[in-house]
Amino acid sequence: MLFSNAVQEKNVFLERVEELLLSSDLGPRTTNEILEYFKAIDLHQFKINDYNYFKKQLKKILLDIIPVKNDTLKIDPEILNIILIMGVNGTGKTSFAGKLAYYFKNQGWNSLLVPADTFRAGAIEQLTCLSKLAGVETLRTSANSDPASVVFDGIQSAKAKKKVLLIIDTAGRLHTYHNLMKELEKIERVIIKNAPEARLQNILVIDASTGQNALIQAATFQKSLKVSSIALTKLDGTAKGGIVLSIQKELSIPVDFITFGEKITDLCQYEPDKFIETLLD
Amino acid sequence: MLDKLAERLQYIFNKIREKGKISEYDIKQSLREIKLALLEADVNYQVVKEFINRLEQQASGEVLSKTLTPGQQIIKITHGILAEILGEKQNKIKFNDKGQTIILLIGLQGSGKTTTAAKLALSIKNQGFKPLLVAVDRVRPAAVEQLLIMGRKAGVDVFTGVPNKRILDTIHDAEQWARKHRFDVIIIDTAGRLHIDQELIQELKDIKNSLEVQETLLVLDALMGQDALRVAHDFNKEVGVDGYILTKLDGDARGGVALSIKSLTNLPIKLAGVGEKITDLEPFYPDRIASRILGMGDTLTLIEKLEANYARDEMQNMARKEFREQFNINDFYEQLKKIKNIGSLENVFNMMPAQFIGSLKGIKQSIGNEEKALSKVEAIICSMTKKERLEPDVINGSRRRRIAKGSGTSVSDVNRLLNQFFKMKKFLKQQIGKKSLIPFMR
Numbered sequence: 001m002l003f004s005n006a007v008q009e010k011n012v013f014l015e016r017v018e019e020l021l022l023s024s025d026l027g028p029r030t031t032n033e034i035l036e037y038f039k040a041i042d043l044h045q046f047k048i049n050d051y052n053y054f055k056k057q058l059k060k061i062l063l064d065i066i067p068v069k070n071d072t073l074k075i076d077p078e079i080l081n082i083i084l085i086m087g088v089n090g091t092g093k094t095s096f097a098g099k100l101a102y103y104f105k106n107q108g109w110n111s112l113l114v115p116a117d118t119f120r121a122g123a124i125e126q127l128t129c130l131s132k133l134a135g136v137e138t139l140r141t142s143a144n145s146d147p148a149s150v151v152f153d154g155i156q157s158a159k160a161k162k163k164v165l166l167i168i169d170t171a172g173r174l175h176t177y178h179n180l181m182k183e184l185e186k187i188e189r190v191i192i193k194n195a196p197e198a199r200l201q202n203i204l205v206i207d208a209s210t211g212q213n214a215l216i217q218a219a220t221f222q223k224s225l226k227v228s229s230i231a232l233t234k235l236d237g238t239a240k241g242g243i244v245l246s247i248q249k250e251l252s253i254p255v256d257f258i259t260f261g262e263k264i265t266d267l268c269q270y271e272p273d274k275f276i277e278t279l280l281d
Numbered sequence: 282m283l284d285k286l287a288e289r290l291q292y293i294f295n296k297i298r299e300k301g302k303i304s305e306y307d308i309k310q311s312l313r314e315i316k317l318a319l320l321e322a323d324v325n326y327q328v329v330k331e332f333i334n335r336l337e338q339q340a341s342g343e344v345l346s347k348t349l350t351p352g353q354q355i356i357k358i359t360h361g362i363l364a365e366i367l368g369e370k371q372n373k374i375k376f377n378d379k380g381q382t383i384i385l386l387i388g389l390q391g392s393g394k395t396t397t398a399a400k401l402a403l404s405i406k407n408q409g410f411k412p413l414l415v416a417v418d419r420v421r422p423a424a425v426e427q428l429l430i431m432g433r434k435a436g437v438d439v440f441t442g443v444p445n446k447r448i449l450d451t452i453h454d455a456e457q458w459a460r461k462h463r464f465d466v467i468i469i470d471t472a473g474r475l476h477i478d479q480e481l482i483q484e485l486k487d488i489k490n491s492l493e494v495q496e497t498l499l500v501l502d503a504l505m506g507q508d509a510l511r512v513a514h515d516f517n518k519e520v521g522v523d524g525y526i527l528t529k530l531d532g533d534a535r536g537g538v539a540l541s542i543k544s545l546t547n548l549p550i551k552l553a554g555v556g557e558k559i560t561d562l563e564p565f566y567p568d569r570i571a572s573r574i575l576g577m578g579d580t581l582t583l584i585e586k587l588e589a590n591y592a593r594d595e596m597q598n599m600a601r602k603e604f605r606e607q608f609n610i611n612d613f614y615e616q617l618k619k620i621k622n623i624g625s626l627e628n629v630f631n632m633m634p635a636q637f638i639g640s641l642k643g644i645k646q647s648i649g650n651e652e653k654a655l656s657k658v659e660a661i662i663c664s665m666t667k668k669e670r671l672e673p674d675v676i677n678g679s680r681r682r683r684i685a686k687g688s689g690t691s692v693s694d695v696n697r698l699l700n701q702f703f704k705m706k707k708f709l710k711q712q713i714g715k716k717s718l719i720p721f722m723r
Contacts, residue, residue: 019326025506028320089529090391090502095421119557121434122427129422143430174532207391211323211506213534234390237475239508262390262420 024242080198082166087205089172092233097169098130099267111165113138114154116147119171148190175220201228208241229256236260286535289318323537325510367567372549382466388500390473393528398470399431400562413464414439415455418472476515485520503534513542528554610670660688
């Protein structure tokens with residue numbers, strides 16, 4: 001609990017708020033910004049012992065400084081929709097791809113999954129297993145083939161089968177590897193060239209346990225290609241994923257989805273209200 | 282990996298180092314900046330708080346009484362605290378002398394257990410053991426296949442057992458099989474799990490209860506934030522952990538995880554994953570990391586790498602006085618080529634002292650990515666005549682234009698290269714009389 005009866009002093013109060021925000025990975029800059037708000041408040045009028053009241057205030061501040069986006073990811077049934085999934089290693093891209101395919105299947109969009117992670121051993125097999133669970137198809141391909149050519153095949157196959165949705169799973173890459181980022185840019189070029197009419201959305205997958213580095217990840221991916229939105233994974237742990245608030249604030253990249261478990265159903269749309277609520281719990 | 286934090290701290294230190302007198306305000310300001318730097322590096326806020334408190338106490342206590350300038354004093358104190366947190370000797374994996382060594386790899390999903398398992402197996406194999414990998418990650422689809430493929434790459438056998446058998450039974454089967462076929466190290470790759478998942482944590486406890494596990498290693502992602510400490514703490518409390526393997530240190534994480542877990546759980550970080558290749562697993566040397574954060578360069582790691590790649594007599598050659606005095610472009614080229622063999626230039630830069638990195642980073646930044654940088658340098662050097670390489674002083678304006686033309690580069694590229702060369706030569710001359718084995722690296 002944030003407050004005890006003994007705690008009345010403003011400094012102690014601010015320190016506690018700081019702790020709460022920092023421990024949720026909001027980062028020192030955003031945290032300091034929020035603290036400024038509280039410093040400005042006359043705490044005599046502020047119900048310092050009422051946690052719910054405090055939470056409401058904090059939520060207001062957060063919603064105030066973080067831009068809210070209006071357009072969530074939608075499928076246009078008239079054209080080919082392509083979702084490119086990217087991110088650093090081990091964030092859960094492949095699992096997310098499976099869950100996303102399942103999510104859209106339930107909305108009536110039968111997708112084609114493209115395993116463009118031809119680098120990590122077992123990645124293709126993993127996606128194939130997941131696609132069976134999701135009840136969708138996976139493009140057949142072999143390990144060690146060029147990811148851009150796999151994507152090319154995927155587009156051709158989607159066109160031939162008249163699919164509305166193509167979900168591409170790429171290999172994990174640390175944003176510090178120049179060549180791997182170039183590879184991703186090449187994949188995007190191949191898509192734009194071969195499916196110019198398609199609607200391309202690039203989703204960056206971020207692990208909720210990631211710290212301040214996520215901000216650098218998002219900025220660096222953004223430099224290579226447009227990051228349409230973020231998917232925040234592994235929210236079933238104790239990490240709160242507060243860094244996505246800083247990402248939204250600093251880079252204006254919205255969050256579209258969150259995932260929270262190992263089941264294929266463990267995915268839902270991001271709701272800022274709810275997210276901040278759990279952040280403060 | 283930790284250079285961003287190092288850079289930040291050095292920037293702060295440089296500001297105060299020059300000052301003869303430091304006011305209360307300066308100290309406060311520095312402390313605030315150090316705090317921000319640590320928090321942005323994902324050091325746990327409890328650790329940061331303690332760090333800053335101690336720094337504040339010690340700094341205000343004795344600044345005036347010493348011969349050091351107040352700025353130097355603060356740096357010294359910071360170094361002391363950092364060294365205390367990180368500064369133990371390197372911790373190796375314990376092997377069972379009498380029989381089988383069992384190593385259990387545990388961790389969250391996506392921390393890099395399977396990749397690490399294969400890297401570890403290869404490293405252990407190279408130490409002369411006969412390791413066996415055991416795949417018991419039945420949760421993530423295709424995890425067993427991944428380990429099989431990685432094992433094949435490492436040249437290490439993988440035990441998978443029968444899919445429907447209980448995990449504990451599979452491990453026992455693996456142990457029997459290993460005994461029969463004389464494997465002396467067993468590495469168990471478990472499924473990723475949350476530290477709060479009681480059922481799966483129990484599974485780990487059961488494994489530890491029924492086997493004599495020498496090393497339970499928690500694989501932790503270096504990119505993690507504040508939650509890392511909680512994860513480390515919980516796994517240790519529930520399952521018992523002997524040490525950590527920190528992965529993804531090839532990213533630009535600022536190393537907060539390393540500082541935090543060492544400080545608050547007091548368990549050693551034994552190994553570090555530093556790349557995508559199967560050989561990219563290194564011992565973790567805490568004391569060297571502390572020096573690196575404070576900008577002294579990780580010279581020891583570099584020397585070890587160099588020793589593995591250099592012939593001994595060559596090193597002695599380099600230590601000779603004449604060599605240092607007559608250092609010419611041919612030598613320079615040889616050095617560059619060797620650096621190429623040691624690993625990426627980035628790695629090498631990270632390990633050198635700050636004063637020297639500047640000039641080398643210059644080469645790199647001016648030419649872009651490292652492979653290209655080296656081929657450009659190669660082209661320039663190959664366009665020089667023998668005489669020019671031996672006596673670079675003769676390279677005048679028109680020669681520079683010719684070299685640029687011949688190598689398909691620009692005159693400014695050639696100038697840059699020569700500048701770097703002369704800097705290095707000057708540096709070497711200054712080093713004459715010092716004992717270092719690899720003079721220009723020090």
